[in-house]
Amino acid sequence: MSSPNASSVITRFAPSPTGFLHIGGARTALFNWAYARGRQGKMLLRIEDTDRERSTEAAIVAILDGLKWLGLTWDGEAVSQYARADRHREVANELLKRGKAYYCYCTPQELEAMRAKAEAEKRPIRYDGTWRDRDPSTAPAGVKPVIRFKAPQEGETVIEDNAQGRVVIPNKDLDDLIILRSDGNPTYNLSVVVDDHDMGISHIIRGVDHLTNAARQTQIYLAMGWQVPSMTHVPLIHGPDGAKLSKRHGALGVEAYRAMGYLPAALRNYLARLGWSHGDEEIFTTEQLVEWFDLKALGKSASRFDFAKLENLNGHYIRHTPDAELLQHLLAFMPFAEGGPALLARTDDAMKSKLLKAMPGLKERAKTLVELLKGAAFLYAARPLPMDDKARQIVADGGIATLAALTPVLAGTTEWTAPALEAAVKAHAEQTGIKLGKFAQPLRAALTGTSTSPGIFDVLDVLGREESLARIADLTKD
RNA sequence: GCGCCCUUCGUCUAUCGGUUAGGACGGCAGCCUUUCACGUUGCAAAGACGGGUUCGACUCCCGUAGGGCGCGCCA
Numbered sequence: 136m137s138s139p140n141a142s143s144v145i146t147r148f149a150p151s152p153t154g155f156l157h158i159g160g161a162r163t164a165l166f167n168w169a170y171a172r173g174r175q176g177k178m179l180l181r182i183e184d185t186d187r188e189r190s191t192e193a194a195i196v197a198i199l200d201g202l203k204w205l206g207l208t209w210d211g212e213a214v215s216q217y218a219r220a221d222r223h224r225e226v227a228n229e230l231l232k233r234g235k236a237y238y239c240y241c242t243p244q245e246l247e248a249m250r251a252k253a254e255a256e257k258r259p260i261r262y263d264g265t266w267r268d269r270d271p272s273t274a275p276a277g278v279k280p281v282i283r284f285k286a287p288q289e290g291e292t293v294i295e296d297n298a299q300g301r302v303v304i305p306n307k308d309l310d311d312l313i314i315l316r317s318d319g320n321p322t323y324n325l326s327v328v329v330d331d332h333d334m335g336i337s338h339i340i341r342g343v344d345h346l347t348n349a350a351r352q353t354q355i356y357l358a359m360g361w362q363v364p365s366m367t368h369v370p371l372i373h374g375p376d377g378a379k380l381s382k383r384h385g386a387l388g389v390e391a392y393r394a395m396g397y398l399p400a401a402l403r404n405y406l407a408r409l410g411w412s413h414g415d416e417e418i419f420t421t422e423q424l425v426e427w428f429d430l431k432a433l434g435k436s437a438s439r440f441d442f443a444k445l446e447n448l449n450g451h452y453i454r455h456t457p458d459a460e461l462l463q464h465l466l467a468f469m470p471f472a473e474g475g476p477a478l479l480a481r482t483d484d485a486m487k488s489k490l491l492k493a494m495p496g497l498k499e500r501a502k503t504l505v506e507l508l509k510g511a512a513f514l515y516a517a518r519p520l521p522m523d524d525k526a527r528q529i530v531a532d533g534g535i536a537t538l539a540a541l542t543p544v545l546a547g548t549t550e551w552t553a554p555a556l557e558a559a560v561k562a563h564a565e566q567t568g569i570k571l572g573k574f575a576q577p578l579r580a581a582l583t584g585t586s587t588s589p590g591i592f593d594v595l596d597v598l599g600r601e602e603s604l605a606r607i608a609d610l611t612k613d
Numbered sequence: 614g615c616g617c618c619c620u621u622c623g624u625c626u627a628u629c630g631g632u633u634a635g636g637a638c639g640g641c642a643g644c645c646u647u648u649c650a651c652g653u654u655g656c657a658a659a660g661a662c663g664g665g666u667u668c669g670a671c672u673c674c675c676g677u678a679g680g681g682c683g684c685g686c687c688a
Contacts, residue, residue, distance in 0.1 A: 149688090150688090151687080151688045153687080153688070183688055184688095185687090185688080186687055186688065188687085189687070189688090190688095216688095239686095243685095243686065246685085246686085250684095250685090253614090254614075256614090257614045257615090258614075258615080259614070259615040259616080259684075260614080260615080260684055261615085261684075281686055299617090299618070300618095302617065302618080303617090304616065304617065305616075307616095308615070308616045308617090308684085309616090309684095310684085312685095313685085313686055315686085316686040317686060318686080320686085322685090322686070322687085322688090323687070323688050324688090326688095327688085342682090343617095343618070343619095343681085343682060343683095344681095344682055344683070345682095345683090345688090346617065346618075346682070346683070347616080347617070347682080347683045347684070348683085348688090350617090368618095370618090370619080370681090370682095371681075371682075373681080375624085377680080377681095405625095408625060408626075408637090409625070409626095410625095411626095412625085412626055412627070414626095414627065414636090415626080415627060415635070415636045415637075416636095416637095417625090417626090417636075417637050417638085418637090434619095434626080435618075435619060435620095436618090436619045436620065436680095436681090437619070437680085437681060437682090438624085438625060438626090439624060439625080440624095441624050441625065441638070441639085443624080443638060443639055444624070444625065444637080444638040444639075445638095446638090447637090447638055447639085448637095448638085450650090450651090454651075496650095499649090499650060499651055500649055500650040500651075501650085502650095510649095525648095529648095557647095560647090570647085571647050572646090572647050572648080573647090574647075575647030575648065576647075576648060578647085579647080579648060579649095585648090585649095586648060586649080587648050587649035587650080588648070588649075589648095589649090589650090590647070590648090591647055591648080592647085
């Protein structure tokens with residue numbers, strides 16, 4: 136199964152489908168992807184679904200969907216770990232045959248008691264090795280055994296980690312883990328080793344929460360006489376408060392970031408800067424990430440997720456995305472936005488061209504697609520326009536008189552374009568000696584129903600002569 | 614409790630024994646300005662603590678404190 140070219144890079148992303156793709160998993164996937172892509176290698180995808188109780192189809196769909204949205208493509212078909220259970224059992228039996236594993240007849244209750252006792256006596260919580268050297272013929276009747284790995288008790292296990300450095304763990308602290316459950320199903324640590332070996336994985340890149348597993352897995356590789364892949368354990372991402380970003384503490388799936396209006400490219404860029412750096416580079420393309428990404432530049436300490444920085448980056452990406460492309464992003468985002476589907480239904484070709492025309496002014500003031508859509512709301516608004524408090528205030532504050540005085544100026548402008556309208560209004564301002572700003576705000580209120588918008592002459596332009604004049608007339612006619 | 618790991622501005626980070634400890638986000642102040650943004654200029658802001666090693670430590674070593682991860686017939 137492994138590549139004929141021994142030096143080729145094969146990484147993998149191996150999520151367990153017990154929930155959505157969270158931000159830490161997304162970054163792990165990004166690193167695996169970038170590393171493989173940057174070295175003409177492959178990134179494989181394996182779904183670790185051996186926990187039949189908690190694995191769900193919905194989670195698998197969400198994870199694949201999240202990866203696709205993030206633009207992280209994998210090579211070949213996603214592998215179901217559970218589907219390979221026979222092979223895992225085969226290896227468990229091989230280990231048994233080699234004397235590297237044994238049957239254990241302890242019941243879950245006994246193990247629980249063992250743990251409780253150890254804890255009460257303030258001893259390390261580990262399996263005591265009851266069945267390690269015991270004759271299976273003394274097994275109690277009616278108890279289905281598990282198979283335990285016979286871990287070395289002396290010496291130490293060394294992990295040469297690309298991010299963590301050389302990590303040494305005393306073998307006395309690693310107990311005999313279960314590799315095959317009493318129901319005959321393999322457990323995680325066995326499955327991972329067998330799959331990574333069979334799939335020819337050259338580089339394992341995952342979160343540091345797997346560091347201890349790395350030691351146990353190393354022992355299994357050694358027991359099977361297999362080559363241990365290059366290991367890299369990246370530091371974790373914590374929440375803004377420094378606490379861990381667990382499922383229950385507001386950890387969000389990537390689809391939540393999509394709904395918050397972040398662009399995949401911005402999220403990739405942001406995530407890449409958590410635990411990894413390339414000198415002082417802050418904003419870089421995905422192509423550059425692929426080119427620059429290097430295991431050696433990985434940090435060791437956990438980082439906190441900072442929405443403010445993500446938002447800033449996202450704003451940068453929005454501003455620098457070409458209008459037409461950004462419109463496509465906005466359209467794709469709308470189904471996930473609050474009130475978005477309704478607006479999307481009303482987005483015909485005419486509306487699309489209005490959005491496109493207004494885009495330069497719109498994108499300048501949006502940090503997220505949510506804000507972009509909100510900024511575009513005036514294009515969708517139906518007359519008479521709903522007004523927010525500030526707009527109402529402006530109108531009430533002498534705005535109507537200003538608008539009335541402005542109406543003939545606008546109506547008399549032969550060419551309805553932003554520059555022509557601006558020239559006309561400025562001329563009027565000069566004649567009357569009133570500052571331009573005095574005209575702009577009432578106009579903005581009348582045309583958009585808010586106090587903020589793109590440049591007011593651009594707004595007049597996109598809205599068109601008829602609609603603009605009508606919106607103004609709605610306020611001045613009575 | 615045991616094991617492993619981590620610790621530079623509020624946050625993300627640069628530094629690979631010799632720097633005025635740099636950048637970015639955020640903050641503050643100014644400029645620009647038709648609103649809001651953008652842009653731009655400037656300012657404040659860091660080596661957890663204590664010992665070593667060294668001519669010289671943020672960089673190396675030890676300890677302390679704080680934090681994280683792991684210790685399932687979960688992954």
